[in-house]
Amino acid sequence: MGIQLLLLPVFKLAFLFKIIVITQKSKYSLRELTLYFLRLGSIGFGEPVALVGYMHQDLVEYRKWISEEEYKEGLALAQLAPGPLAAQLGIYIGYVHYSFLGATLAGFAFVLPSFLMVLALGIVYQLYGGLFWIQSVFYGVGAGVIGIITLSAYRLTIKSIGKFSLESLKEKWLLWLFFIILLAVTYVTEREQILVFIAAGLIYMLIKARPMAKISKTANISIVFLSGIWDFENGTLLKIFIFFAKAGAFVFGSGLAIVPFLHSVVVVENEWLTEQQFLDSVAVAMITPGPVVITVGFIGYLVDGVAGAIAAAMATFLPCYLFTISLAPFFKRIVHNKSVKAFVEGITAAVLGALVGSVIVIAKRSIIDVPTALIAFFVILSLLYIKKIQEPVIIAIAAVVGVMIKFIF
Template sequence: MSAFVSQDKAADVQAPAAPALTEAMKVWAKIGLLSFGGPAGQIPLMHKELVEERRWIGEQRFLHALNYCMLLPGPEAQQLAIYIGWLLHRTIGGLVAGILFVLPGALVMLVLSSLYVLYGDMPLVEALFFGVKAAVLAIVIEALVRIGRRALKNRVMVSIAALAFIAIYALNVPFPLIILLAGLTGWLGDRVAPALFSGSAHGKGDIADIKGAVDLMFERGELAHLRPTKWHAPRIVAIWLPIWLGPVLLIWWLTGSASVWTEIGRFFSLMAVVTFGGAYAVLAYVAQAAVQSFGWLAPGEMVDGLGLAETTPGPLILVLQFVGFIAAFRHSGSLDPLLAGSLGALLTLWVTFTPCFFWIFLGGPYIEALRGNKALSAALGAITAAVVGVIMNLALWFALHVIFREVHAMGLGMNVPVVSSIDWRAALLSCAAMIAVLKLKIGMLPTLAGSALAGVLLLAASG
């Protein structure tokens, strides 16, 4: 994060006044429209807009908020937006920031999902997605390399990553349990061998102490909502749990426990609780459940969904919206399939993103009071190392289903390819995409576009 800050920034420059809510809305809308590239692109964009250019929030407070958003389940970039919006304008500010961060991408994803089910079996569209899958594999591997370099600082962290990979791939250990054990390992490790578990990649580092409007307001005692009160937690729980789970319970009561609507609400509500480490970390778990347990999608379609999510602004976890759309579209009952798919997408969005507001509004005041807690930072570092292992499993899962036409399950859910079923065209495109991303440092959107075009040309040339 230190690279975000110009060293010629003076720490004692007078911070501006806090923005009006209407001014903040314009900025949050801009961030929502431009937030391509996942957290790696979204977090620097917010830093540039909110810390460097407008100085609404100080450097130390921004990093503190980011550190603890990383500890929460769900998309950390959106939660960071909610957190900063809440700092500036209380609950209404958090709502505005969080909704505008995800709304543009959700609308685009809905349109793309509709086009996918209507025209996805056309030869041209199939060829486009053939190329997109290769780019998605390269992007996932690039994320693995990027996060691995940041998180695996010593042999202990490498060991945690390796054990997490073995646990999820070979032993079929549930993803939430892996994250829980990693966090517990980091917390205990800080007490036993703090030198090995301290210095999380998300720490403050050697940075300029840029102050923002929020910092000055806090120093003047104008931000009373940052201090937890006796009734804060009960009040937030009483308000937000019914908002989050009320629609799920109502749907269960109206449609029964076996309906696709109840399955969507229940499954993605669970995902909202266990999605530590962002979209890449949980996608393998979601893909296996959506493909094998529920039968909503084919393996290749999950990769298609991630390709669509990569091309839209907003959190990559919007791929879950695609899964909910397809599931409801194919189990529409008496409803029009497109209407059912749209409702499935809306339900998925609700149970995926509503908890983000709940976590921030519930924990925000306590997070502000926990600055510099070394044990929590150590737990975060261990969780991030485990996430590397989980993403490694995701990369392997995608590679098997992109490059090979046949994959067999053997023992405890491990997947192995049928070597004779290799698709040399997919392998060639995947290698080219990885060279473009890892060696040539070509951006995500140009790589996706180039791979899609290459897929069309390669399939046409091979007949």
């Protein structure tokens, strides 16, 4: 018995050493996490669904850095809160084991490569955009982008609301009503309707979840704040920052949801870009890896140089970052909150309606002849029936076709 008591501290040390060894083998360093997201941001092509799929395959299945439960929690939070889905999940994964520093480095590393790429393309575009061959390339690319965003808008609508059918209309009639109203309003006014989006979320929340008065009061304060945030008179750079921050706060799921916000202010209201330049900006986001919403860097550069690009990108991802790190500690309560879910469903239906409306507005100005209509049509067919084809390949083919058409005719 005495010997056992003497050896007890040794057994404890051995047990602790075993735990430390196991932890060191299974745990990843902050440097490794940052390098992973830097790599994913450099070579990760595809829509948000593809990017979050890469994260699951790499970090959950292969490297086992993140548990299945942690991944699902991050994905659920990314779907509930505003922000580009893939970037938000990356920020949450960084937060899981390394808190705010991990979230910051993971998000920054994921966005940086694609930002530098669109910045370089913006410089080339501004220097040589007037040349015939560049115009020929984007003649085909613009039509290809119309095909891509048309199909993406259709798929997002089916995923979020469902197929347009009698059964779906009966079950989700209010969501379809929001969708149709915003589609019509966006098409007619060609402007983003922030207050209508918020109203749709609040109405659906009040009808479906019947939250306490305290929640409604908070929401009303939010409306007043958001309605006044745009009322200022300052230089272009500050205007860029505030506008893109506002736009970034209403991106749910896909980066393409930002299109109606960008189009109405960048093209219609402020006339920072022409219709063709805006379409080219979306195309640039399609041919670069990382989040699609990085098109804001290209737009910011065309409007106000490198400073404009940095301001636009930082402002767009700031709401995503803040929402993630502020909600992550309380996630388990948020994910089951009926009021939050209902608000997100209502606002998502409204945003999707605006997205479809903006696609129609852009298409009627970009599909200018039979060749561009055919390019857009065949892009949609290719994405529907060639399952493994990716957007950058589609864009490259559209560019080649555009050059051939311009040189022949």
